[in-house]
Amino acid sequence: MRPVYIAGVALTPIGEHWELSLRDLACEAALKALEKAEVERIDALYVANMGAAPLQSQLHLGALMADALGLYGLPAMRVEAAQASGGVAVHEAHLAVASGLYDSILVVGVEKMSDALPQEVRSALAMAEDQEYTAYTGVTDVGLCALLHRLYMERYEAKPEEIAALAAISHEHAVGCPHAQYPFRVSVERILSSPMEADPIHMLECSGIGDGAAALVLTADRGDVEIAASTVAVDHFFLTERGDPLILEAVRAASRRAYERAGISPRDVDLVELHDSTTIMGILSLEDLGFVEKGFGARYVSEGNVRRGGELPVNTFGGLKARGNPVGATGVYQVAEIALQLLGEAGRCQVEDAEVGLAENLGGIASTASITILRRR
Amino acid sequence: MVLKTSRPVGIIGYGAYIPMNRLKTSEISRVWGGCTEPIEEKAVASIDEDAVTIAVECARYAIKRAKIDPREIGAIYVGTESKPYAVKPCGTIVAEAIGATPHVTAADYEFACKAGTEAFQACIGLVSSGMVKYAMAIGADTAQGRPADPLEYTVACGGAAFIFTLKSERTLAYLEGSYSYVTDTPDFWRRGLEMYPRHGNRFTGEPAYFRHIIGAAKGLMAELGHGPEDFRYAVFHQPNVKFPVKVAKRLGFSMDAIKPGLIVPYVGNTYAGSTPIGLAATLDVAEPGDRILVVSYGSGAGSDAFSFVVQDAIMEGRPRDLPVSAFIARRRYIDYSLYSRMRGKIHL
Numbered sequence: 001m002r003p004v005y006i007a008g009v010a011l012t013p014i015g016e017h018w019e020l021s022l023r024d025l026a027c028e029a030a031l032k033a034l035e036k037a038e039v040e041r042i043d044a045l046y047v048a049n050m051g052a053a054p055l056q057s058q059l060h061l062g063a064l065m066a067d068a069l070g071l072y073g074l075p076a077m078r079v080e081a082a083q084a085s086g087g088v089a090v091h092e093a094h095l096a097v098a099s100g101l102y103d104s105i106l107v108v109g110v111e112k113m114s115d116a117l118p119q120e121v122r123s124a125l126a127m128a129e130d131q132e133y134t135a136y137t138g139v140t141d142v143g144l145c146a147l148l149h150r151l152y153m154e155r156y157e158a159k160p161e162e163i164a165a166l167a168a169i170s171h172e173h174a175v176g177c178p179h180a181q182y183p184f185r186v187s188v189e190r191i192l193s194s195p196m197e198a199d200p201i202h203m204l205e206c207s208g209i210g211d212g213a214a215a216l217v218l219t220a221d222r223g224d225v226e227i228a229a230s231t232v233a234v235d236h237f238f239l240t241e242r243g244d245p246l247i248l249e250a251v252r253a254a255s256r257r258a259y260e261r262a263g264i265s266p267r268d269v270d271l272v273e274l275h276d277s278t279t280i281m282g283i284l285s286l287e288d289l290g291f292v293e294k295g296f297g298a299r300y301v302s303e304g305n306v307r308r309g310g311e312l313p314v315n316t317f318g319g320l321k322a323r324g325n326p327v328g329a330t331g332v333y334q335v336a337e338i339a340l341q342l343l344g345e346a347g348r349c350q351v352e353d354a355e356v357g358l359a360e361n362l363g364g365i366a367s368t369a370s371i372t373i374l375r376r377r
Numbered sequence: 378m379v380l381k382t383s384r385p386v387g388i389i390g391y392g393a394y395i396p397m398n399r400l401k402t403s404e405i406s407r408v409w410g411g412c413t414e415p416i417e418e419k420a421v422a423s424i425d426e427d428a429v430t431i432a433v434e435c436a437r438y439a440i441k442r443a444k445i446d447p448r449e450i451g452a453i454y455v456g457t458e459s460k461p462y463a464v465k466p467c468g469t470i471v472a473e474a475i476g477a478t479p480h481v482t483a484a485d486y487e488f489a490c491k492a493g494t495e496a497f498q499a500c501i502g503l504v505s506s507g508m509v510k511y512a513m514a515i516g517a518d519t520a521q522g523r524p525a526d527p528l529e530y531t532v533a534c535g536g537a538a539f540i541f542t543l544k545s546e547r548t549l550a551y552l553e554g555s556y557s558y559v560t561d562t563p564d565f566w567r568r569g570l571e572m573y574p575r576h577g578n579r580f581t582g583e584p585a586y587f588r589h590i591i592g593a594a595k596g597l598m599a600e601l602g603h604g605p606e607d608f609r610y611a612v613f614h615q616p617n618v619k620f621p622v623k624v625a626k627r628l629g630f631s632m633d634a635i636k637p638g639l640i641v642p643y644v645g646n647t648y649a650g651s652t653p654i655g656l657a658a659t660l661d662v663a664e665p666g667d668r669i670l671v672v673s674y675g676s677g678a679g680s681d682a683f684s685f686v687v688q689d690a691i692m693e694g695r696p697r698d699l700p701v702s703a704f705i706a707r708r709r710y711i712d713y714s715l716y717s718r719m720r721g722k723i724h725l
Contacts, residue, residue, distance in 0.1 A: 018584035118578055195413055209579075 086331020
């Protein structure tokens, strides 16, 4: 296995892009990333996407995007692992370059959700769950998170405001981020007075719906940012089959392996992009990534440790909550953001002296976890 | 596209009408369990009211304010999406009821919530060209919203009528210009024989309401060489409280500028009646010399913007004529059961 580097990254602002199609968004990000990467050729194209089939009635995204980009004759495919599609696409591309088979791969994560009616988006997101046992009951992804949220509050005596603090801090970090969907401050009080999405989760504790595309060029040529580790792990698909639903086993397994491969411990990580699709998922993730002891995540967040100047800056561009969550593209956004931080190109969101960053991207209720660790060379 | 008259045109009379029944949105939430209430309460037409009776009521108030002979009205246009008949105009019934027949042209306009201001433009054109002396434009609706749909919390009943004639000392406000901004944007629609409209949820916001209102407002202001600071008041189509407040802010208007015309919290969204009632409420408090920006929005989609300058005659009828606030104050509360009966929600 040879080292893999990130040669170019590009992000479109996340928002309601009524004038841009799935193809337009993907091309905008991809062309910018290619321009920055300055590679001689692209050997393969991986397109990360979750919802194009139910929302745009479009499959076959590999060939579609390759054609739109004028890339002919190369292998091109769509990578799908629900909301973890982006992270898993980075993982697959990383393996292909590390193996020596390909020298340069373009990874594009793209999602377009705002054209669809809310009920269509809900149904599309529910496809991340088991249609035979879970999704058919009508429970939503936020509804499942609500079960975890309540159990967490009861078992660990966590207060609603401690958990909501993650959303408030994420919003604080998004201020000044040019690609963030919601780049403004929101207080904990306002979060907790927003309508209930699924009791006890408030609307402002959930990530929103948005369109966007992010692109990365992975290459074997030595660059400034190396992929120190990229791992994927899965857990029981059905939430109730898990020994303890408050333990995200996929996150534990994937992160343990990632730390081993990178030769680091959680203490060596300088910043993290969490998969905070709801606040509770971000809190549980912090614990299962090994940064905080189980049950202490909410307190750790509310004490301000995850602020930009704190012990472990988290969601430095706003996370899923404030940067936005164009589901299939989210994992690519996260890795691109870590790369921008390590390159010192994060603008107003810059974390000082960061050398190692970790991106955590989840599919379903962490049925799939993808971990990417980047290191500055 | 800017629309300018060949001869100056003004408003000589206006009148609004809002049915007295009110349904609180908290009552709708009690029944359907909704958690956000975009307005306080909405006006509901009684069992014997419809878009035509509302149009007739406000037409009568407009004539009273204008102090004209209805037989001199040469055109009557009703903008509505609640026509009691699929085929047979509301305009003819109004014309007959107010005594304007038979030497009159009458018809209905349909452009979702901006049908009323479409009628404004047609009337202004007829007057300016000299084809008619007086022309009456009415926006009136008994708006439809499917039970439990977010629309049900806001859709309401009411309307306002405006009589246009050539600008003189008698006119209450004169027109500086109008501007329309129209695209094919299917954000909200109702097919024939369907009782309730369907809508594209968040699609009704940014690419629909905001794009068109901002397009029309900026287009008109640029053509007239005005900025937001040149207008004392502004009226924007008000499907809820959030949208007009947000669009005002984005265009650079203060809350003080939109407050007099912001009747939606206590009346609801009266569709084609919404912007005209807002203009009527603003004229109720405006003073001579005030400039008013009016921008409607109709799904499908488009916006009509108007700039009016208030004249001295506005003060004359004020002690006598009923202001919009009187209709807002005149109310009785009903519960969801009675509302269901009045609005034909139950099919036996």
